[in-house]
Amino acid sequence: MHIVVCVKQVPDTKIIKINPKTNTLDRRSAPAILNPYDAHAVQEAVRLKKLVGGTVSVVSMGPPQATAIIKKSVEIGADEGYLISDRAFAGADTLATSYALSKALERIAKIKPIDMVICGKHAIDGDTGQVGPGIARRLDIPPVTNVIEVTEVIEKDKKVVIKRKLTSGYEIIQAQLPCLLTVEKEINEVEYSPLPNMIRAAKYESIIWTVADLENVDKVQLGLKGSPTIVGKMFSPPKPEGGIRLEGTANEQVNKLMDLLMEKKELFTLQTTK
Amino acid sequence: MNLSEYQGVWVFIEQNEGEIEGVSLELLGAGRTLADKLEVPLAGVLLGDGVRSLANQVVYYGADEVYIIDHPVLKDYRTESYMKGVIELAEKYKPEIFLYGATPNGKDLASAVATDLSTGLTADTTMLDIDLENRLFEASRPAFGGNIMATILCKKHRPQMATVRPKVMKALEVDHTRIGKIIEETISLKEEDMRTKVIQIVKDVSKKANLADAHVIICGGKGMGDLQNFQLLYSLADSIGASVGGTRDVVEAGWLPHHLQIGQTGETVTPKIYFAVGLSGAIQHTVGMKNSEIIIAINKDPNAPIFDVATYGIVGDAMEILPKLIEQFNELKNHTGGELSYV
Ligand SMILES: Cc1cc2nc3c(=O)[nH]c(=O)nc-3n(C[C@H](O)[C@H](O)[C@H](O)COP(=O)(O)OP(=O)(O)OC[C@H]3O[C@@H](n4cnc5c(N)ncnc54)[C@H](O)[C@@H]3O)c2cc1C
Numbered sequence: 297m298h299i300v301v302c303v304k305q306v307p308d309t310k311i312i313k314i315n316p317k318t319n320t321l322d323r324r325s326a327p328a329i330l331n332p333y334d335a336h337a338v339q340e341a342v343r344l345k346k347l348v349g350g351t352v353s354v355v356s357m358g359p360p361q362a363t364a365i366i367k368k369s370v371e372i373g374a375d376e377g378y379l380i381s382d383r384a385f386a387g388a389d390t391l392a393t394s395y396a397l398s399k400a401l402e403r404i405a406k407i408k409p410i411d412m413v414i415c416g417k418h419a420i421d422g423d424t425g426q427v428g429p430g431i432a433r434r435l436d437i438p439p440v441t442n443v444i445e446v447t448e449v450i451e452k453d454k455k456v457v458i459k460r461k462l463t464s465g466y467e468i469i470q471a472q473l474p475c476l477l478t479v480e481k482e483i484n485e486v487e488y489s490p491l492p493n494m495i496r497a498a499k500y501e502s503i504i505w506t507v508a509d510l511e512n513v514d515k516v517q518l519g520l521k522g523s524p525t526i527v528g529k530m531f532s533p534p535k536p537e538g539g540i541r542l543e544g545t546a547n548e549q550v551n552k553l554m555d556l557l558m559e560k561k562e563l564f565t566l567q568t569t570k
Numbered sequence: 571m572n573l574s575e576y577q578g579v580w581v582f583i584e585q586n587e588g589e590i591e592g593v594s595l596e597l598l599g600a601g602r603t604l605a606d607k608l609e610v611p612l613a614g615v616l617l618g619d620g621v622r623s624l625a626n627q628v629v630y631y632g633a634d635e636v637y638i639i640d641h642p643v644l645k646d647y648r649t650e651s652y653m654k655g656v657i658e659l660a661e662k663y664k665p666e667i668f669l670y671g672a673t674p675n676g677k678d679l680a681s682a683v684a685t686d687l688s689t690g691l692t693a694d695t696t697m698l699d700i701d702l703e704n705r706l707f708e709a710s711r712p713a714f715g716g717n718i719m720a721t722i723l724c725k726k727h728r729p730q731m732a733t734v735r736p737k738v739m740k741a742l743e744v745d746h747t748r749i750g751k752i753i754e755e756t757i758s759l760k761e762e763d764m765r766t767k768v769i770q771i772v773k774d775v776s777k778k779a780n781l782a783d784a785h786v787i788i789c790g791g792k793g794m795g796d797l798q799n800f801q802l803l804y805s806l807a808d809s810i811g812a813s814v815g816g817t818r819d820v821v822e823a824g825w826l827p828h829h830l831q832i833g834q835t836g837e838t839v840t841p842k843i844y845f846a847v848g849l850s851g852a853i854q855h856t857v858g859m860k861n862s863e864i865i866i867a868i869n870k871d872p873n874a875p876i877f878d879v880a881t882y883g884i885v886g887d888a889m890e891i892l893p894k895l896i897e898q899f900n901e902l903k904n905h906t907g908g909e910l911s912y913v
Contacts, residue, residue, distance in 0.1 A: 390693075394685060424693035429649065429681035438765045439649050441678045457769070463591070463673050464782075465774035467646070472765040524690035524727040528708060533719050533853065539865075539881040549884045550894045553866065554902075556882060557843075560864065 297350035297411045299341040300404055302397055303334040303369055305362040306421040330365040333416025337479050339486045341414050342373035348449050351375050355400050357385055363502040370497040371489040378404060382506040387520030394430025395517045399510040401435060413476040417442060432476035440471050441478045576728035579605040580665040583616040583628055584676055590624055593671030593736040595631045600698055600739035601669055602632040607700045611635055617655050619645035629750030632742045636752050643759040646768040647675045653682045655757050660687060665729045667707045672733035680733050690724030692732040712857060737838045786812035787841045789832055791849020792819040800825050802892045809899040817849045833858035848888045851876025
């Protein structure tokens, strides 16, 4: 099986600081990391490869430094890594991103046909989750989003059985291969990389493509030009006014609160059960 | 693309086994405001198997029109079948704005539809408005970890689409006197052509009963100090029949599992009463709880931002206040021999 994982380099939003003056992210304050959901996606591909055999490739769109996350993916166990990097991709929204990545995937499929594409549920810097399903549409393969378990790969029928998270609970889906999955964090634990992988990753040279290396590209659909959405304005969320401060000692405050709550008869009633 | 051909506001009506999701009713409320500003009709888009009977409800909650596709293949949600129906409707009737709930299925569907229609889609919005002068839809969402809002525009493509977070917009009061137009379309779908099959749907009732449906939530923050002190929250919860949740810091400390985290990267909740105890009220937290009916904040720092969203604020040490509150509630119960209940 050939599984391709789409990965993205993102600032670590857990560590990132907010510039209090401009209210924007201070990107320099945060290290760039492999999007955590994508780490789970690579891990899942590696797990499936161990199960049924095959190859795991990763592909990313980003600046040249993004080869760092390709190395990271190789540490987790990916075999090959492709980076598409070109000024023409800059400023892409989700529609233009899914277009560029689908062109890269088509090119990879020429090297080796693809049986499955895996993406993280979303990237933590944009939180949209729209790129995965977008790629699936462009490749005309079924998307299965919010996957929490790949239960079974039935190779001879070219089918997979998947658990997909819902608002409440989950569903079991059978999908034909090739298909595209987007995975939740609970799908697996990202394991510590074994030493041979670390050594391989350290030496690994990513395959880097520009637009010119991709085929049948409609340049109007790339980057800023190919992005229907733009950021209009940024503003601080309206600050609410706040309510009543209860005054006095701890006892007085608690008593006051009880009185106020008991007045709210429409919300809160005391029913005599006996 | 001739933009003026596109008119009307649409809401995708998500239904599960014949029940309309709350977020769809909320979006009919929000969509009503947008449609009134633009002076265009508001339509619900209802797909499923045997869903015709739900159309009235869509009208009662604010729609002028309901587009229906009723087909056995649409019994359970699947991207490929639902997408096909929605795209055919959108291409034929050309709405200018199209809203979906930011649920797993709503986001999945909207992403696929936007790709095929080559139009813009804004994810997880929390504020919607219209720029009347330019007749543009302004879809705003928290950006950069939520400290700032970004308004996303889609100037040259239609429909302008957005997914909207559940529990942020308000549904209208149901109005049984409303009358709407029902437009039913057919679609050619064959089960044999489907590449995905839903084998089983497993509902999880435990989690829902915990936070999303709780009437009263006690939410603790890092200010509870340690896991042992955190247990005080359960005593209060027991005395008034509430559920316990926490901030991200609390979840990261391992005091609570992740599904009980409230906020931007956790659950959004709207209980009748929300106790915010020993938590600072970071914006990423308050986006997930600020629509609660009554918010009671207990914090020893009088400048904590949680007081800005609180209905009632108590400045004090939680370890001192909580036992007194618990005592009062227990006394109240013992005194009258009754149970507290919430309407
Ligand atoms: C991308 C991103 C997503 C995030 N998502 C979420 C999310 O979904 N949910 C979430 O909650 N956070 C989220 N956060 C984190 C958020 O920014 C805050 O860091 C977090 O909410 C703070 O948790 P806290 O209030 O428990 O702790 P703190 O901010 O440390 O606040 C503790 C409070 O307790 C008070 N206190 C201390 N001792 C006592 C006492 N004895 N009695 C009374 N009060 C006391 C202090 O005055 C203080 O106000 C996110 C952050 C980012 C960047």
